[in-house]
Amino acid sequence: MPATPSRDLLALTALPLLAAPLLLGAFAGGGTRRWFGGRADSQRAEAQAAKDAAAAAFYELDTAQRDLRISIETITAVDDSPAARRAADGFAALGRRIDEASGRYIGAVDAHDLDRDDLEASAAARARTELTAARDELDRVKGELDRFAEGLGPLLGKAETQLARLAPAVERARQSLQAASDALDAVRAAGLRADDLAARLAALAPELTKLNEGAGRHGVPGTLERAERVTRQAEAVRAEAEQLPERAAEIGRRLVSLRTRAEALTTRTEQVEPVLSELRRRFAAACWQDLQHVPDQAAETVRQAERKLAEARAARDEQRWPDATALLSTVRALLNETDEAVSAAGDRLRRLNAVQKDPQEEIDRTRFAIRDAQRLAMAGRHTPDPRHAGPLDEAVAQLERAIGSLTGRHPDYWHFLTETEAVRRTVAGVVGRIREDRGAGH
The missing domain is CATH 1.20.120 (Four Helix Bundle (Hemerythrin (Met), subunit A))
Structure with a gap:
């Protein structure tokens, strides 16, 4: 009987047949x-x-x-x-x-x-x-x-420009404050107090604090404006501090000059009375009555000026420079007023002497002014403009009346002079209007 294959061998021989479909x-x-x-x-x-x-x-x-x-x-x-x-x-x-x-x-x-x-x-x-x-x-x-x-280009450009100005502006303000402080120190070292300038500089301290706080807190526009304002004010303090020594010296010179002028006016005031005496003796009352008050008024004005001079000297000694300057300006105005009043008396006598000696010179001067204006009014015209002719005709009549007043034993020469001056003012006004009209093409 032949041998029977084992199950293992069958399994092995069957494997390729089963694996093929699986692999496929x-x-x-x-x-x-x-x-x-x-x-x-x-x-x-x-x-x-x-x-x-x-x-x-x-x-x-x-x-x-x-x-x-x-x-x-x-x-x-x-x-x-x-x-x-x-x-x-x-x-x-x-x-x-x-x-x-x-x-x-x-x-x-x-x-x-x-x-x-x-x-x-x-x-x-x-x-x-x-x-x-x-x-x-x-x-x-x-x-x-x-x-x-x-x-956003335009807006951004403007903003960047302002921002670019910010830092330099703040730095300029700081430098200006420092320069003002240094100038004040130099003034004090020279023996000048400059209290008013020091107070103005101290008032800028809060502004410097705000600048240091920056634009983040106060805004760019506000900080720029503050920086520029601080710079201006600090520069003004610095400039005045640097000028203070010369200002003090100038105040001293003005004190001396005005003192000398006051003394000279005192002497001139004393000479007014003799001038008035001559006017009274030689001319009609209308020629000098308005000058009667000059001696007393001039003397009182000089006394006021001397009192103000003393106050200015005290202000200078106390280094109150603005007060000293203001007082000296008052003194100068008072002395100018006195000078004009004193000069008026002498000038009146001189002019009255001249017209009494030869009134024709004043007449010829006035007639020349009238004729010159009449020629100008007729230039390029057959008939004058009534706006110009009327005032000129009246000026002629006024002059004739003034000439006619020179009669009698004591003519009112002062009235004659004031009338001829009025005529010349009228004529000058007409000439001015003619030139304006022609300049405007009328």
Whole structure:
């Protein structure tokens, strides 16, 4: 009886027959999975590219928004005009649009995990579509932001100009304050107190504190204005301090000069009475009555000037320079007044002597002025303009009346002189109007 094969041997001899269909199935199944996996990988890659593009767009928009925020903050820190407020409102509205676009992008990123092993092609396609749409929206908003930024050019330029002025202006103010302080120290070293200048400089200390606190607290426009004001005031203190030694010396010279002038006027005042005596003796009362008060008034004015001089000297000694200067100006005005009054008496006698000796010179002088005006009025005309002829005819008549008043034993020569002066003033007025009319083309 032949030997029976064992079950193990049968199993071994049957194995190739069973394995063949399984291996064939394995190759067939493997090929199917690689084809499906390749399509999914392609969709995944496209979705990833869309995600990367959207991320780049998001980054560009975020950077542009940050840059624009700096520009808006620069403008609003300097400018509170309606245009600046509209710019700030416009940026806020753009910020809301940016938030919406950014939210859509972030939502698309969160909704799709492109790193999942079991990501299906359809899911990857949806991710690509949504991420592309998010990127397009980010690009549109970025375009709006860029156009808005371009429109800010004038406002931003103005603001940057002011900001560029800020630091130098504040530094100039500090340097001016220091220079004023140094000038005051030099004045004090020379023995001059300059208390008023020191008080003015001390009043600027609060302003310096505010400058040191900066524009962040007080605003750029306010800080610029404060810096410029402090610079002006400190420069004024410095200049006055530097001029103080010469000012003190000038006050001393003026005291001496005005003292000498007062003494001279005292002597001249004493000479008025003899002049009045001669006027009374030789001329009618109308020629000198208005001068009767001159001696007493001149003497009193000189006494007032001397009292003010003493006050000015005391102010100088106490280094009250503004007071000394004001008092000296008062003294000068008083002495000028006295000089005019004293001179009037002598001038009256001189003029009356001249016209008494030869009134014809005054008459000829006045007639020449009238004839000269008449020639001007007729230049280029057949008949004179009534506006000019009338006053000139009246001037002729007034002169004739003045000449006629020179009669009697004691003619009123002063009345004659005042009348001829009035005639010449009238004639000069007519000449002026003729020239104005012709200059205007009338």
